[in-house]
Amino acid sequence: MARTLSARDITILKKLAPEWEGADCSESGTAYRSILPPVANHYATDAADFRRRCERLTAEELADLLALIDAGEESLCCLRQDYFTELYGMTAAVLGDDAAAALLTAYRTADDCFI
Template identity: 50%
Template sequence: MARILSERDTMILKKAAPECTGLACAGSGGPYRSILPPLANHYAADSADFRERLERLDDDDLRYLTGLILDGSESLGCVPPGYIEVFLTFIADRLGRDAALSILQHYESEDGCVP
């Protein structure tokens, strides 16, 4: 489900990617509709950098992001598989294995890319 990023969404994206100055996808020209796809595809240099950027988020940010994923508001469809693995491991470490498994199940049932 595509959404317009809220003030909190924007704050989380800019916390993870301080160099983010605009909220438009360089590829499509459209506005970002999720947090993780632009973080993975436009700001992180590689999967290690992606993890370092996730480490900037506190547990409250991660719980919020997890909630968005599980309710279908946050798309994971455009996030490269290697980055999904990093994200799932990170969530398991910070929020627990059950949270990571719930996200994995949602990811496996999701289709399409919403930047």
């Protein structure tokens, strides 16, 4: 389900991609509707860079993102597998195996891609 990013979402997006200038997506011309796909697809140079960016998040911010994923408000299907693997590993390290397992289930069942 696509959404309009909240002030909290924008704060997280800016933390993950400080070079983002708050403009619309350069490719589609529309506002971002998710956090992780734009970071992975427009700002991170590779999977390792994506992980470094995600490591900037506090445990609370990461948990907030996972709650959005669980609610169907944050897209995962636009993440390449190698990028997802980095997010999965970081989630296990920061929030534990149960959180990582829930994230994996969400990734496997994701069928809508909105950036």
